[in-house]
Structures are given as structure tokens and as C-alpha cells.
Amino acid sequence: MDVAVGIVAQRDNERAQGLAAKLVETLERGAGIGEECDVRTVVDDATAEPIGEPGVPVAAMADRDLVVSIGGDGTLLFVAREIGSTPILGVNLGEVGFLNAVAPADAVDVVTDLVAECRDTGALEGRELARLEATCADGEWTLDPALNEVVVHGKRRGHGGGAAVEVRVDGDRYAESHADGVLVATPTGSTAYNLSEGGPLVHPSMDALVVTQMAAADGMPPLVVDPGTDLELAVSGPDTAYAISDGRNRQRLELPATVDISVADEPITLVGPRGNFVESLEKLE
Known part of the structure; x- marks a missing residue:
């Protein structure tokens, strides 16, 4: 051959x-x-x-x-x-x-x-190795799959930036706060951006996703969920926000907007x- x-x-x-x-x-x-x-x-x-x-x-x-x-x-x-x-x-x-x-x-x-x-x-x-896919709730766009993480954040980090982000897990609200953003990571990505934001390390043998708020005003602890979980990030505020795949592929969001995050079909x-x-x-x- x-x-x-x-x-x-x-x-x-x-x-x-x-x-x-x-x-x-x-x-x-x-x-x-x-x-x-x-x-x-x-x-x-x-x-x-x-x-x-x-x-x-x-x-x-x-x-x-x-x-x-x-x-x-x-x-x-x-x-x-x-x-x-x-x-x-x-x-x-x-x-x-x-x-x-x-x-x-x-x-x-x-x-x-x-x-x-x-x-x-x-x-x-x-x-x-699983990858993540971020999709607009109305189906208008889908980001390239992310091996590490998908981040949704406001127009900039820090004072005067951020956005109000509600985290929904299987349709139920887990957290809602003004924050710099929210990050969803694979086990592979748990050692990267997720870790720098205070998220947990996840052993690569685990089949799980991590949801971590970024500098939230009224935050909840990072949450580890099953890969089949229905994750929604509902973003609102006076300014635009962004959904970003592995730090490169970026989609501007006109607020309010909802981003669905799921495991991509192709690892x-x-x-x-x-x-x-x-x-x-x-x-x-």
C-alpha cells in the first residue's frame, strides 16, 4: 500500500x-x-x-x-x-x-x-478528541469547530466592557451575571484559557465539558457537564459581543443574542x- x-x-x-x-x-x-x-x-x-x-x-x-x-x-x-x-x-x-x-x-x-x-x-x-461547535440560535452562522474552547464575551475585557450573560443548562438557568464573558472548554482545553480563568483541570480520559464564567460580578462555580448537555449562552447589553472559537474564528453578535454550544460531529x-x-x-x- x-x-x-x-x-x-x-x-x-x-x-x-x-x-x-x-x-x-x-x-x-x-x-x-x-x-x-x-x-x-x-x-x-x-x-x-x-x-x-x-x-x-x-x-x-x-x-x-x-x-x-x-x-x-x-x-x-x-x-x-x-x-x-x-x-x-x-x-x-x-x-x-x-x-x-x-x-x-x-x-x-x-x-x-x-x-x-x-x-x-x-x-x-x-x-x-472532541471539538465544540458554536451556533447562532437562529441558525444564521456556525463557527469553525474548537478543540480547546468557545468563548462568548463583551466588546472588551475589564472595566466598561463585558456583557450580561445567562448560562442555560438543558433549558434551566445555571448562572446569570454581568461578566467579561463565559467560556466552554473541552478536556483538552481545560489546561488552556479555562485554567487561566479559574476553571478546573479535566483529565483527558474524561468525557465532559467545562463551563466557566470570566470575572463575573455575581458568579457561580465552574460547572462540569456531560457532552450531550444542551448549553445556551444568552447575551444582552447595550453593546456588541463576540463568540470566538479557539481564539481565532470570531463572530460579532448583535445583542440580544443566544449562542448554542454543542459537541461537533467530527472530532x-x-x-x-x-x-x-x-x-x-x-x-x-
Whole structure:
């Protein structure tokens, strides 16, 4: 079986680009895989020129058997947004690396092992990570799925900003307060923005979502709910507000507005070794 591999290196990172070039060279000559397997590689278009290889947009890698993300968790989040459920392997060049479990020194061996597995079995099995989808209650818009969190907040953080946000859980009001905003996180995202807002850490093996108010005037404790819970954030106030997916995809809200948040139909798939969640926590500041 032929195997198609996409490689995405952190932008403007020479170390990541060098590792991408090494992976291309190793895979193209079949080292550690065998001559009976034709491995076709491509890198992202931002990496192509620095290493002298053909490049494509990351979104064009969605039909690959495997995509390797080289960088920090931010790079992997970007790759996940572009390729959906295509299997991803994260190589860690960042500080913490909750999503990127592979050290650069081990990358070539891990990638060649995965390619050989794909050759032998026809597909790669991994672990699925849930993503969140934010939708306008009237169906006018839907944000790109979020691996970490969806945030609804006022026109700005701090004094004079914020909005009145009512949190409804399966139709019942859980909290209502003027706040900078409200954040809904996956277990993956519990270690990110959620944690900085005082939300709880959630072990990656848990099937749950976290609802955390942000600087609420009359707040309730963060709430952990089942992924199937019907979550609604009803936002009101004199100014506009925003719904934001993973800190990038942004939708302006004309108030009053209601945002429905649910688990997206398509998770992402991580392959390769699992990181040690508890050890990674020691690296948090």
C-alpha cells in the first residue's frame, strides 16, 4: 500500500523546518519502511520554499493518511482546524506539549513506524478528541469547530466592557451575571484559557465539558457537564459581543443574542505515543 504523508512545520521556525526536511528525505527513500511501500510526502506551503520541497495549503492535506505537526500546541490547533479528522501526530517544540507527545529526537522513528503500520493495516487508529461547535440560535452562522474552547464575551475585557450573560443548562438557568464573558472548554482545553480563568483541570480520559464564567460580578462555580448537555449562552447589553472559537474564528453578535454550544460531529484523531498528562502539568506556570 502507498502511504501519503503531510508535514506542517511551525512558521518561521528553522528547527521545525530542518526536522521537516529530514522527515521528507527519510520517508522518500523508504528508510525503515521497506521498498514495497511508496511514501508520498508534501509539506505546507510556508515550509516549502525554505527547504526546497513542493508545498500545498494545509487544508489540502485532509486526504492524507497522516499529517505530522511540528511545533507547539498552537501549531497542532491550526493543523486540526484545517484537516478535520485526518490522523495527526504532534512533534513537540513547545514548552508544555499536552497535544504533542513526541520529542524531536524520536520523530523520525515514530513517523516511520506509523507509516509502516499504515502500510500493513490500511489505516491508523488513534484517540479521538472532541471539538465544540458554536451556533447562532437562529441558525444564521456556525463557527469553525474548537478543540480547546468557545468563548462568548463583551466588546472588551475589564472595566466598561463585558456583557450580561445567562448560562442555560438543558433549558434551566445555571448562572446569570454581568461578566467579561463565559467560556466552554473541552478536556483538552481545560489546561488552556479555562485554567487561566479559574476553571478546573479535566483529565483527558474524561468525557465532559467545562463551563466557566470570566470575572463575573455575581458568579457561580465552574460547572462540569456531560457532552450531550444542551448549553445556551444568552447575551444582552447595550453593546456588541463576540463568540470566538479557539481564539481565532470570531463572530460579532448583535445583542440580544443566544449562542448554542454543542459537541461537533467530527472530532480530531491523534496518533502515536500518548503524552504524560500529570508530568505535563508540572510545566505549567
